[in-house]
Amino acid sequence: MAAVVVALFLDLVVFHRKEHAPSLRESFYWSVFWIGLALLFNAYVWWWGYRLHGTSEAGVKFLTAYVVEKSLSVDNLFVFAVIFRYFGVNIRYQHRILFWGILGAIITRGLFIIAGVELIRMFEWLIAVFGLFLCYTGARLAFASGEEVHPEKNIILRFARRIMRVTPEIRYDRFLIRRDGLLYVTPAFLALLVIESTDVLFAVDSIPAVLGISRDPFIVYSSNIGAILGLRALYFLLAGVLERFRYLHYGLAVVLVFIGLKMVAEYVAVTFMNHHGHLIDPWVSLAVVGGILGASLLPTLFVKQGANPDGVDRGTLDE
Numbered sequence: 001m002a003a004v005v006v007a008l009f010l011d012l013v014v015f016h017r018k019e020h021a022p023s024l025r026e027s028f029y030w031s032v033f034w035i036g037l038a039l040l041f042n043a044y045v046w047w048w049g050y051r052l053h054g055t056s057e058a059g060v061k062f063l064t065a066y067v068v069e070k071s072l073s074v075d076n077l078f079v080f081a082v083i084f085r086y087f088g089v090n091i092r093y094q095h096r097i098l099f100w101g102i103l104g105a106i107i108t109r110g111l112f113i114i115a116g117v118e119l120i121r122m123f124e125w126l127i128a129v130f131g132l133f134l135c136y137t138g139a140r141l142a143f144a145s146g147e148e149v150h151p152e153k154n155i156i157l158r159f160a161r162r163i164m165r166v167t168p169e170i171r172y173d174r175f176l177i178r179r180d181g182l183l184y185v186t187p188a189f190l191a192l193l194v195i196e197s198t199d200v201l202f203a204v205d206s207i208p209a210v211l212g213i214s215r216d217p218f219i220v221y222s223s224n225i226g227a228i229l230g231l232r233a234l235y236f237l238l239a240g241v242l243e244r245f246r247y248l249h250y251g252l253a254v255v256l257v258f259i260g261l262k263m264v265a266e267y268v269a270v271t272f273m274n275h276h277g278h279l280i281d282p283w284v285s286l287a288v289v290g291g292i293l294g295a296s297l298l299p300t301l302f303v304k305q306g307a308n309p310d311g312v313d314r315g316t317l318d319e
Helices: 002-014 024-053 057-087 091-122 128-142 157-165 187-211 217-229 231-237 248-273 282-301
Strands: 174-180 184-186
Touching: 002 231, 024 217, 024 231, 057 091, 057 187, 057 217, 057 231, 057 248, 057 282, 091 128, 091 187, 091 217, 091 231, 128 187, 128 248, 157 187, 184 217, 187 217, 187 248, 217 231
Parallel strands: none
Antiparallel strands: 174 184
């Protein structure tokens, strides 16, 4: 956690102290850094699991949870792009908004995970409920390809506009400004509110999925944090090719249904068959999740690149 705090400080205060549009090369290096940090931590979890229990189970579960959460995060980038377009946020200011949005997500997801783990401990049958919910979410995701995102219908945004003073000035470099002795919120603040509230909805889907992989709060939370920390860099890296990932949600839908059925089956096995232990080996779960997501990404090799969601030329890695 200390390494995460230091990295976040360097990211915002040192490397991004001046507002600018991150280049493709910069975004690539930051993406490699965050993924590398997560894999390095995974190696630690692997070692830690062997030292305490003599198995690689903890490491495998962390990696599986990380892959699922990372894939769900990529799918969510589409929504972030729509939100920024709606508010007309210039790409040079998007990094700061995403930074504070992800910082808020770290806190809210921690609270969600603590609540989820505690509820499952108190009411074991919630495992089956979460499993059925994931099956429903997967089915909904599979048939949601044509649905459009409408930020203007966001309840939090409508409520904020009703009770807060919104500056008529188009300001994205600040969240709050003072005019004539009165405090006003800026469009950047409203964009942050929508991103935060949207992430809460994402968490409702993703956290039960990760709890279906492991109930260890340490593994669940750390895999979540590892996946979302690199979301900003990944957004700017994939800004020009998000359209190529149009089939990813089909793979995610199958993965969510798989995890949901696995949770229901495990509950039935424990409750009615007195079977304790894994019905599906963690290695098998990792292989299934990786195989499904990999297959859903194959079409990206053949899909023609669509328009840049922010309308900015991202350049090449050789810039």
